[in-house]
Amino acid sequence: MKINYQETTSDLQTRIDIHNKFGGRNIDEWMLDLLKPQKGISILDVACGSGKQCFSFHKYCEGDVRITGGDVNPDLLSQAREQNAKIGSPVTFMDLNFNVHFPLQDNTFDLASCCFAIYYAEDIPFTISEIHRVIKPGGRLFTTGPMPDNKKLFYDIIREATGKTIPPMPGSSRYSTQIFDAVKGLFTSTQMHIFLNPLTFETVEPFVDYTRASLAEDRKLWSSFFQDKDDFERIMEKINETAKRWIDRDGKLVMTKVVGGILATK
Numbered sequence: 001m002k003i004n005y006q007e008t009t010s011d012l013q014t015r016i017d018i019h020n021k022f023g024g025r026n027i028d029e030w031m032l033d034l035l036k037p038q039k040g041i042s043i044l045d046v047a048c049g050s051g052k053q054c055f056s057f058h059k060y061c062e063g064d065v066r067i068t069g070g071d072v073n074p075d076l077l078s079q080a081r082e083q084n085a086k087i088g089s090p091v092t093f094m095d096l097n098f099n100v101h102f103p104l105q106d107n108t109f110d111l112a113s114c115c116f117a118i119y120y121a122e123d124i125p126f127t128i129s130e131i132h133r134v135i136k137p138g139g140r141l142f143t144t145g146p147m148p149d150n151k152k153l154f155y156d157i158i159r160e161a162t163g164k165t166i167p168p169m170p171g172s173s174r175y176s177t178q179i180f181d182a183v184k185g186l187f188t189s190t191q192m193h194i195f196l197n198p199l200t201f202e203t204v205e206p207f208v209d210y211t212r213a214s215l216a217e218d219r220k221l222w223s224s225f226f227q228d229k230d231d232f233e234r235i236m237e238k239i240n241e242t243a244k245r246w247i248d249r250d251g252k253l254v255m256t257k258v259v260g261g262i263l264a265t266k
């Protein structure tokens with residue numbers, strides 16, 4: 001599956017900020033509690049973006065850990081490097097395109113993570129096999145991705161506002177089935193863990209900002225929704241009106257993130 005996907009730095013950051021501000025729970029705490037990474041291990045974070053999980057692992061292990069973060073997006077990598085420099089550059093950041101052979105040795109890492117990204121791979125079994133290759137025997141893989149009922153309210157509002165069919169999302173349409181099965185086929189043991197995070201909006205603005213950052217034109221996933229740039233603004237206005245109506249009716253909007261964490265051992 002070829003997915004023409006390029007996350008812009010500001011769209012990703014907007015959504016991360018909104019999760020942090022309006023979500024009741026912290027996904028990194030959940031991840032760390034689940035994985036309990038031990039001091040002294042080596043970790044690879046595939047599709048690390050601006051380094052969110054790398055810095056969480058570093059903090060949790062109190063600096064006693066070797067972390068490599070790889071991503072294909074130079075803007076996100078430079079943000080990661082900037083943040084890394086502020087804390088003495090403990091993390092190694094590298095260019096890593098998960099659609100091609102990783103420039104990394106076999107059996108190198110105790111833990112590999114890949115958060116909110118694996119479903120953008122052109123050939124998921126290939127990317128999973130590359131991750132599997134670089135994990136040590138007995139080492140672990142942790143990936144996160146959206147489950148089918150993720151953000152139901154978000155899609156319901158867009159559907160009601162536009163009357164259009166929501167395009168199949170590369171994550172939620174496949175994460176708990178195809179992607180889980182691909183991991184299970186390669187690893188010795190594989191489990192699915194679920195994280196629920198309700199985001200509560202008492203005003204319409206942050207919900208609309210979140211929606212804008214998800215539907216932004218340069219995020220190719222939604223291109224079937226828009227004919228031109230004005231169309232984007234017209235649709236955002238309709239979403240704004242519908243979301244306002246829902247807040248007037250219900251007093252708030254509660255959009256629940258339903259995330260699957262696949263934890264597998266090689």
Ligand SMILES: C[S@@+](CC[C@H](N)C(=O)[O-])C[C@H]1O[C@@H](n2cnc3c(N)ncnc32)[C@H](O)[C@@H]1O
Nearest residue numbers: 047048049052071072073096097098115116117
């Ligand atoms: C939603 S972001 C998640 C970033 C980070 N893991 C986090 O949770 O904050 C998806 C990431 O996948 C990366 N990505 C997309 N295609 C990629 C590829 N071919 N190789 C490596 N990374 C890729 C993007 O650059 C982006 O950083």
